[in-house]
Amino acid sequence: GAVVSQHPSWVICKSGTSVKIECRSLDFQATTMFWYRQFPKQSLMLMATSNEGSKATYEQGVEKDKFLINHASLTLSTLTVTSAHPEDSSFYICSAQKTGFLSNQPQHFGDGTRLSIL
Amino acid sequence: KNEVEQSPQNLTAQEGEFITINCSYSVGISALHWLQQHPGGGIVSLFMLSSGKKKHGRLIATINIQEKHSSLHITASHPRDSAVYICAVRNTDKLIFGTGTRLQVFP
Numbered sequence: 226g227a228v229v230s231q232h233p234s235w236v237i238c239k240s241g242t243s244v245k246i247e248c249r250s251l252d253f254q255a256t257t258m259f260w261y262r263q264f265p266k267q268s269l270m271l272m273a274t275s276n277e278g279s280k281a282t283y284e285q286g287v288e289k290d291k292f293l294i295n296h297a298s299l300t301l302s303t304l305t306v307t308s309a310h311p312e313d314s315s316f317y318i319c320s321a322q323k324t325g326f327l328s329n330q331p332q333h334f335g336d337g338t339r340l341s342i343l
Numbered sequence: 344k345n346e347v348e349q350s351p352q353n354l355t356a357q358e359g360e361f362i363t364i365n366c367s368y369s370v371g372i373s374a375l376h377w378l379q380q381h382p383g384g385g386i387v388s389l390f391m392l393s394s395g396k397k398k399h400g401r402l403i404a405t406i407n408i409q410e411k412h413s414s415l416h417i418t419a420s421h422p423r424d425s426a427v428y429i430c431a432v433r434n435t436d437k438l439i440f441g442t443g444t445r446l447q448v449f450p
Contacts, residue, residue, distance in 0.1 A: 259438075263384075268429065268440040316384055331376065332438065336385035 228252055229321050231335030239343055240311060246304045246338045248319035254299035255321035259332065260292075263316045272317075275302050309342045316340075346370050349430050349441035356448050362417040364444045366430030369411065376438065377404050377415045378429040386429075389415070420448045 228251040236244055248258055257276050261269040273289075275281040275296035283289045291313075293305040302321075306313055318337040323330045347368045356362055366375070377389040390397050390404040392413075397404050401420075406413040417424055425448050430441040 268442045269431075271437055274437070318384065318386065320386075331388055331391045333388065334378070334386035336383070339384065 227323075227331075227333040229255075229319065229333045229335040231319055231338055233338060234336060235339045235341075237341045237343065238309065240309065242309055242342075244306045244309055244340060246306075246317055246319075246340075248302045248304070248321065248335050250300045250321040250333070253321075253323050253333075255302075255323060256299065257322045258296055258302040259320045259322075260294060260302075260304050261318045261320070263318060263337075265316075269318065272304075306340065309340070311342045314340055314342045345442070346434075346439050347430055347432055347441040349428075349444050351444060352442065353445045354447070356420050356446070358421055358448055358450050360420050360448075362420050362424075362446065362448075364415045364428050364430075364446070366413045366415070366441055367411060368413075368430075368432045368439075370432065370434045370439065372432040372434055374433040375406055375413050376431040376433070377413075378431060380427040380429060380443070382426070389428075417446075422448045422450055424448050 230249045232247045260272045263269050271284050272287045273281045273283045275294045277296050277299050281294035296302040316339050320332040320334045322332050350365045374393045376391050379387045392406050401418045403416040427443040427445050429443045431438045
């Protein structure tokens with residue numbers, strides 16, 4: 226149980242394009258989902274935390290207008306990279322948690338999306 | 344200094360060897376996670392623990408809250424164990440990640 230599906234797994238697109246990444250919890254309801262970014266050979270960096278039905282909480286230095294997050298249902302969160310540029314090329318990975326964060330439930334990770342902007 | 348430090352950064356082993364990866368942290372935590380990231384990037388949660396010891400197959404995780412230290416052990420290592428192992432601690436409302444330990448097990 227506790228499967229998280231992330232789609233697409235790999236995207237190549239032109240500079241200026243907007244790219245949407247989906248994160249779905251397949252067999253559980255996720256009140257909270259997290260979006261991370263990972264550069265090569267570096268650790269995961271939290272970009273934002275989204276709670277179903279409310280606005281996402283962004284980490285310092287992450288542009289909310291650049292990285293739009295929507296968590297409209299208990300099984301789906303989306304990250305849209307708007308007007309993507311080569312410096313946005315990275316590995317993006319989501320995780321989902323069954324209940325509110327402070328209840329100490331584990332996070333379940335998706336397989337990630339490798340984004341390349343030409 | 345990072346709030347979560349892992350050692351070693353890189354580790355090579357011969358198949359069958361016993362492997363230990365260490366994690367030290369400097370913040371208060373409610374839980375500690377050990378994660379496995381394969382070359383394709385996907386992450387699998389191996390353990391979440393807040394005290395003592397947990398075992399799953401050939402993997403054992405221990406934590407010493409007083410010393411702020413955790414270890415991940417792999418017994419009878421196998422080439423399929425080759426991956427990056429990441430320690431992450433839960434501090435208030437977020438996970439803080441270590442930089443990972445890259446493990447390669449050769450036949």
